[in-house]
Amino acid sequence: MCEEYLKKLSQIVINEGLRDTFKTQKRLIELNKMYSSDTVIYHSDNIRGKCIVYYGSITDPAAIDTYEFKLGKVKKEETISNVLKLNMWEERFNNTIRDGKPTLEYIKSDILIWVNESKNNKYKKQFIETLNVFYKYTGQIIVLYKEFNGELKRIKPIYKINAGISxxxxxxxxxxxxxxxxxxxxxxxxxxxxxxxxxxxxxxxxxxxxxxxxxxxxxxxxxxxxxxxxxxxxxxxxxxxxxxxxxxxxxxxxxxxxxxxxxxxxxxxxxxxxxxxxxxxxxxxxxxxxxxxxxxxx
Incomplete structure (x- = not known):
């Protein structure tokens, strides 16, 4: 009975294409509350494309067992990155020689100009609403946004003030x-x-x-x-x-x-x-x- 129940929940996670450890765990616990059962999900770990679920029973909470399933993937053609061709923006950004380090406002404006040229309003809206551009403590540029399944995606563009060496x-x-x-x-x-x-x-x-x-x-x-x-x-x-x-x-x-x-x-x-x-x-x-x-x- 537990196996069937966990298989049902895991299939939902697979279909949603979740791969982030925190998001997967949060979703499984959320589904566990949504679909009532004697099975209680305590924790989960994502390791090398697999999810390990640690679960028990209401009647015997001390008896903890594990259930494994292979994580799914969002089809590339259905990702925001692919639809908005963000890799092409990144390549253009990386190959541009600049006078100095670009400001966050400039980077955000540059990528928004690129995205706004897309005719896919659904993906464009999701990207713009979740977009965040910042510098890490190291000085590295991070362009952050969310996919439809809620997972955070990062672009790490490179700025150049010299041509560099091959x-x-x-x-x-x-x-x-x-x-x-x-x-x-x-x-x-x-x-x-x-x-x-x-x-x-x-x-x-x-x-x-x-x-x-x-x-x-x-x-x-x-x-x-x-x-x-x-x-x-x-x-x-x-x-x-x-x-x-x-x-x-x-x-x-x-x-x-x-x-x-x-x-x-x-x-x-x-x-x-x-x-x-x-x-x-x-x-x-x-x-x-x-x-x-x-x-x-x-």
């Missing part, structure tokens, strides 16, 4: 510098990721020997800055693959960055390590000078 240019420069500085072939990987780092342009991941650049940051920096960051990450790669200390706080890393002429990390720990390195270098020079004086006095 992946091919990064690989060419990395290979050239690796040969110049260390007489070895660059065997690592470079890739762009849709991750917004507030202070970092690129990051080296030692496990995969990959240098990742933020696609969001790429178009906001000059070529000189991007290439300088690439060399910094190459130092990480070279030292790591050579079995040496390669972290920002390691003296060996700081020394190699200074040798090849790239910038150091702005992170507090890295800057503190640089100051300590300078102190140790001064002490070392003083000791060498004292040694020379002792030799002269003999």
């Amino acid at each position: 992946l091919e240019e990064l690989y060419t420069y990395a290979k050239y510098k690796s040969e110049e500085f260390w007489c070895r072939e660059f065997t690592g990987k470079i890739m762009f990721v849709k991750t917004y780092w507030n202070r970092q342009l690129g990051v080296f991941f030692p496990d995969s020997e990959t240098i990742k650049f933020s696609e969001y940051m790429n178009g906001t920096q000059t070529k000189e800055k991007i290439f300088d960051t690439l060399v910094h990450e190459l130092v990480h790669w070279h030292l790591h693959t050579s079995g040496k200390k390669y972290r920002d706080e390691d003296f060996e890393f700081i020394e190699e960055c200074l040798r090849v002429g790239c910038g150091l990390s702005d992170a507090a720990g890295a800057q503190r390590a640089y100051r300590d390195y300078c102190v140790s270098l001064n002490l070392s020079n003083k000791n060498m000078n004292m040694g020379e004086l002792n030799e002269l006095s003999i």
Whole structure:
């Protein structure tokens, strides 16, 4: 009996195309109250396209069991994003070079002009009524709206004030510098990721020997800055693959960055390590000078 009841409720959720964990749970509990039964739904989790429902019985609330069902999907052609061609707006926005960071009012106005050209008033109305444009604490642009099933959808457009650098240019420069500085072939990987780092342009991941650049940051920096960051990450790669200390706080890393002429990390720990390195270098020079004086006095 429980199985049939839960199957009935889950089918409603499937038909509505709900996939958000919070929305799915809220809807199941709402349906549980709407269609009276001895079965009580306590909680649900969405994991890898499946919903796990935790339920019990009014007569035996301590006996908790689980029921699983595969989540449904809203057909692409029936989504607001597809009907209003929001991906085309995003692509146009991303490829536009600007004088500076656009204001929220400008971004909202720009997307509304695009949406208002659509003749589908139903989807247009839903989008406009639920639209919210804001900056995350990191500075990333978020365009938020609701689909018909109540799920929140996000667009994360990228603004550019520079043309940016292609992946091919990064690989060419990395290979050239690796040969110049260390007489070895660059065997690592470079890739762009849709991750917004507030202070970092690129990051080296030692496990995969990959240098990742933020696609969001790429178009906001000059070529000189991007290439300088690439060399910094190459130092990480070279030292790591050579079995040496390669972290920002390691003296060996700081020394190699200074040798090849790239910038150091702005992170507090890295800057503190640089100051300590300078102190140790001064002490070392003083000791060498004292040694020379002792030799002269003999």
